[in-house]
Amino acid sequence: xxxxxxxxxxxxxxxxxxxxxxxxxxxxxxxxxxxxxxxxxxxxxxxxxxxxxxxxxxxxxxxxxxxxxxxxxxxxxxxxxxxxxxxxxxxxxxxxxxxxxxxxxxxxxxxxxxxxxxxxxxxxxxxxxxxxxxxxxxxxxxxxxxxxxxxxxxxxxxxxxxxxxxxxxxxxxxxxxxxxxxxxxxxxxxxxxxxxxxxxxxxxxxxxxxxxxxxxxxxxxxxxxxxxxxxxxxxxxxx
Numbered sequence: 505x506x507x508x509x510x511x512x513x514x515x516x517x518x519x520x521x522x523x524x525x526x527x528x529x530x531x532x533x534x535x536x537x538x539x540x541x542x543x544x545x546x547x548x549x550x551x552x553x554x555x556x557x558x559x560x561x562x563x564x565x566x567x568x569x570x571x572x573x574x575x576x577x578x579x580x581x582x583x584x585x586x587x588x589x590x591x592x593x594x595x596x597x598x599x600x601x602x603x604x605x606x607x608x609x610x611x612x613x614x615x616x617x618x619x620x621x622x623x624x625x626x627x628x629x630x631x632x633x634x635x636x637x638x639x640x641x642x643x644x645x646x647x648x649x650x651x652x653x654x655x656x657x658x659x660x661x662x663x664x665x666x667x668x669x670x671x672x673x674x675x676x677x678x679x680x681x682x683x684x685x686x687x688x689x690x691x692x693x694x695x696x697x698x699x700x701x702x703x704x705x706x707x708x709x710x711x712x713x714x715x716x717x718x719x720x721x722x723x724x725x726x727x728x729x730x731x732x733x734x735x736x737x738x739x740x741x742x743x
Contacts, residue, residue: 505569507532510583511562512623514607518544525574526556527607530564531620534612538566539574555580557590558603559627584624589631597734597741598630598640604732605644609651609722619650626698635702637742638711642701644718645693653725657694665690667721680724682717689714708743715739 511528514535519525522544527537543552555562561584567576589595606623626646630639648654655670662672665687668680676683682690692704706714715735722729 505567506578507566507568509533509564509566510620510624511536511564512620512627513556513558513560513562514603514610515558516556524553524556528562528564529606529610529620529623531617532615533568534614534616535610536566536613537574538577540577552580555582559589559599559606560586561624561627584628586631589627594741595630595636597738598636601732601734601738602640602643604734605647605722608730608732609647609726616650622646622650629698638701638704638706639698640738641689641711641714641718642693642696642698644715644722645690648721648725651726653721655690655694660691660694663687667717668724670721670725685710686714686717690717711742712739 509530509532511530514527514529516524516526519539522542524540524543525537526540527535530536540552540556543556560582563581563583564577565579567578569575589599610619626643630636630643633639645654653670655665656672659672662674664673664676664681664683665671666673666677666681668678673681689704689706689710696704719731719735723731
């Protein structure tokens with residue numbers, strides 16, 4: 505069956521000599537993996553392979569076969585051409601990091617149009633920005649809305665936040681209760697629009713500390729979440 509859908513590339517791995525296996529988050533079917541035969545052959549390298557960079561946004565026509573773990577793509581074209589996401593070292597580090605997080609967290613093979621639109625619009629916004637050093641922090645925090653564990657903000661005036669249960673608390677309750685700079689940054693980011701991100705000023709140390717907290721938050725709420733290997737590269741670039 506031929507299906508037309510938009511898709512965002514989450515990961516790619518080489519398979520045999522000339523093939524790629526590409527995992528995408530699609531608008532119509534959620535997470536889908538594709539086998540791209542012969543895409544690494546030299547005569548095709550400059551055309552097809554350029555479409556499948558991390559977090560690239562595509563229009564694809566897939567030949568869907570029921571009960572197959574790997575689908576095939578009949579045709580692909582870019583749905584959006586990034587202006588700076590791949591040419592800036594800093595943005596490329598964020599792209600690599602977020603792609604790894606998304607590949608790790610998005611599992612559902614079903615349509616979620618809200619989530620797809622969130623990924624599409626925020627990545628396009630990011631592409632146009634000159635100030636973006638805190639983008640990944642708000643991106644990950646808002647992603648938890650779609651994954652089902654966004655912090656409960658009803659009592660955000662309380663002096664502690666428990667990353668184990670996602671609640672604000674009046675007193676420290678164990679090792680997962682946070683306060684200080686990380687709590688202050690969390691309260692600033694909750695409900696913030698992306699176009700207000702430039703108002704938050706963080707040192708590289710504060711940014712890394714908050715990111716570590718967010719990743720631990722993911723680990724506590726997603727049983728199979730693994731700390732991204734690209735985290736070290738991201739921290740080095742923004743150090």
